[in-house]
Amino acid sequence: MVLDARSTDDFASADLRGALNVGFTGAMAVTAAAVCDPDDTVAVIVYPGEEDAPAAHLSEWGFSDVAGVFALRAGAAFPAKLADLVQSTQRTSPRELEALLADGAVTVIDVRGKGDWACGTIPKAIEIALPDLRGRMHAIPTDKPIVVHSAAGGRSSTSASLLRANGLADVSDLTGGFAQWERDTRPTKSAKPRKTATSSRRASATQPRRKTAAKR
Numbered sequence: 001m002v003l004d005a006r007s008t009d010d011f012a013s014a015d016l017r018g019a020l021n022v023g024f025t026g027a028m029a030v031t032a033a034a035v036c037d038p039d040d041t042v043a044v045i046v047y048p049g050e051e052d053a054p055a056a057h058l059s060e061w062g063f064s065d066v067a068g069v070f071a072l073r074a075g076a077a078f079p080a081k082l083a084d085l086v087q088s089t090q091r092t093s094p095r096e097l098e099a100l101l102a103d104g105a106v107t108v109i110d111v112r113g114k115g116d117w118a119c120g121t122i123p124k125a126i127e128i129a130l131p132d133l134r135g136r137m138h139a140i141p142t143d144k145p146i147v148v149h150s151a152a153g154g155r156s157s158t159s160a161s162l163l164r165a166n167g168l169a170d171v172s173d174l175t176g177g178f179a180q181w182e183r184d185t186r187p188t189k190s191a192k193p194r195k196t197a198t199s200s201r202r203a204s205a206t207q208p209r210r211k212t213a214a215k216r
Contacts, residue, residue: 001020001036001040001041001042001043002016002018002019002020002042002043002044002045003019003020003022003028003032003036003042003043003044003045003054004016004019004020004021004022004044004045004161005021005022005023005024005028005044005045005046005047005050005054006021006024006045006046006047006072006074007023007074008021008023008153008154008157008173010074010075011089011157011161012088012089012090012091012157013075013088013089014077014078014086014087014088015086015087015088015089015161016045016078016082016085016086016087017085017086017087018165019045019161019165020032020035020036020158020161020162020165021157021158021161022035022158023154023157023158024046024047024050024053024054028054028057028058029057029058029060029061029063030061031130031155031158032058032061032063033061033062033063034130034131034133034134034158035130035133035134035158035162038061038062038063038064039065040063040065041065041067042058042063042065042066042067043066043067043068043069043070044058044066044068044069044070045069045070045071045072046069046070046071046072047071047072047073047074048071048072048073049071050071051069051071054066054069055069089160089161089164089172090172091172091173091174091175092147092172092173092174092175093174093175094174094175094176094180094181094184095184097122097147097174097181100145100147101122101123101124105144105145106144106145106146106147107126107140107141107143107144107145107146107147108122108124108125108126108146108147108148108149109125109126109128109140109146109147109148109149109159110122110125110126110127110128110149110150110178111128111129111130111133111148111149111150111155111156111159112127112129112149112150112151112155112178113129114129116151116178120178120182120189121178121189122149122178122181122189123189125149126140128140130150130155130158130159133159133162133163134162137162137163137166137168140163140168142168144170145170145171145172146160146163146168146170146171146172147171147172147173147174148160148163148171148172148173148174149173149174149177149178149181150173150177150178151177151178151179152176152177152178152179152180153173153174153175153176153177153180154177156173156174156177157173159173160172160173
């Protein structure tokens with residue numbers, strides 16, 4: 001298993017077939033644990049100067065078999081001997097997604113979490129949090145192109161790479177995530193506000209009281 005810890009942009013420009021984009025952050029090992037098993041033998045792609053950190057991060061989450069770490073400069077090409085494995089990855093802009101939704105020509109997967117979903121979602125999105133994605137891939141429709149989105153684009157790149165690695169071909173991630181979608185004033189489906197005890201009492205206070213029959 002190859003874990004690519006480079007940025008989402010560099011990963012989209014050139015990645016190795018079957019690699020998973022996990023991002024080099026403090027949550028890298030958490031993300032890795034969501035998309036592969038700690039028993040897997042993994043190799044990690046990082047930027048120069050980051051070679052020593054992955055094994056330490058991954059060991060905290062039970063990954064004991066890190067076979068190797070490969071450093072690649074930002075924007076640099078993979079070695080020629082890996083040319084047969086190198087591919088570029090499609091990404092979808094908010095404007096492109098808007099057009100696809102208008103035509104009913106896309107399946108949108110929202111890999112954020114319940115807290116994010118409560119604040120608003122992209123219309124018609126299927127909500128599957130990243131930690132649940134491996135177990136629910138079989139339920140994702142494959143009759144249309146799939147666009148995955150997260151809050152800012154990190155988890156969606158991870159999720160899209162996971163789906164592609166498992167045989168789903170026409171999968172891209174939303175550039176900039178839900179944050180970019182909102183900045184570009186795209187329509188969102190807002191969650192219904194929850195009723196509180198205070199609001200219920202206020203509503204009752206403003207309604208006229210009905211006369212009730214005396215108890216017998």
